[in-house]
Amino acid sequence: MNVIDLFSGCGGFSLGFEKAGYNVLLGIDIWKDALITFEKNHKDAKVLEGSLTEISGEKILKYINKDKSEIDVIVGGPPCQGFSVSGKRILEDPRNELYKSFVQVVDTIQPKVFVMENVPGLVRLFNGEAKDRILESLENIGYNVSYKILTASDYGVPQTRKRVFFVGLRKDLFDFPNDYFEFPTAEYGDSRKYPFITSKEAIDDLPLLEGEIGEEMLPYPCPPKNTYQELMRKDSLYISNHIATVHKPKTVETIARVPDGGNYRDLPKELWETRKVNIAWTRMNSKKPCFTIDTGHNHHFHYKANRVPTVRESARIQSFPDDFIFYGTKTSQLKQVGNAVPPILSRALAEKIKTLIKTKEMILNEL
Secondary structure, three states: OEEEEEOOOOOHHHHHHHHOOOEEEEEEEOOHHHHHHHHHHOOOOEEEEOOHHHOOHHHHHHHHOOOHHHOOEEEEOOOOHHHHOOOOOOOOOHHHHHHHHHHHHHHHHOOOEEEEEEOOHHHHHHHHHHHHHHHHHHHOOOOEEEEEEEEHHHHOOOEOOEEEEEEEEOOOOOOOOOOOOOOOEOOOEOOOOOOOOOHHHHHOOOOOOOOOOOOOEEOOOOOOOOHHHHHHHOOOOOEEOOOOOOOOHHHHHHHHOOOOOOOHHHOOHHHHHHOOOOOOOEEOOOOOOEOOOOOOOOOEEOOOOOOOOOHHHHHHHOOOOOOOOOOOOHHHHHHHHHHOOOHHHHHHHHHHHHHHHHHHHHHHHHO
């Protein structure tokens, strides 16, 4: 089954589909660094740089030399900054042109399924009006749309990231996958349902890099300690993108005063105002999934080392395998990681969609 990834970024969304056996044809984005990462990690896919407001569905089909009947799934996470504006003409806000472009491309190509991802606050915004407008615009182009806020840690991602997913089918309503995962960890044994993967379980086989920066290519210091690490290391011979940030001595001193799982409230009150955000000086909790990995990484710290996470540690938290290499500056790489859909969560959706499509095809063949 063929997939097109709109607003692809580095390709976390489409990687999950690829791991589920789909054929990723194309990634579209305006961000060159992210497209370089996408292209180098999705070797059979093309990339197209540009704004979707200027790229029609017809142009996409011509670029990949496909008929629209050959496109099974379209995925993407269009920015919707205009939904921060009050009033009833939300979808008409100019900043929502990218969202409307997503709808237009889906309308033109008419895939069997589309999956759209966005921030969970969109569901509640303006008493649900933003969500209702989205559903209306997607249903108006011929799809039955289901939506649900999913928590990544419920699907085997070591992160409490929440995102809303809208899934559209032409005839049926989508039934979201069960919120459990089936690979065991060293800590939880071999039961069928696992509570979560912790931050420590995700990254404690990587070099701690205390007092050193690291190198572009590092050997693994130990065998994998659990099944999640085995999964992440499956096709990788070495560690990449694992370069530590060098902080000022005063910053290191402050981080060191925050315990595992702590935050600014564990510091003396005179330090509370040193960073005026409520997530300031937050450490990962080694016994729980990580907080949401964002694009800045300036206020979140390793559960043990007195520094921000490396790109590779952040990628592990997002469930990118170690053989997925990020390109560009370190700042760009961190942003690419933070903007992505976790591949393991994406794969859970992809597997469910694949089963649904194959079941429908079997029924049609029997008829």
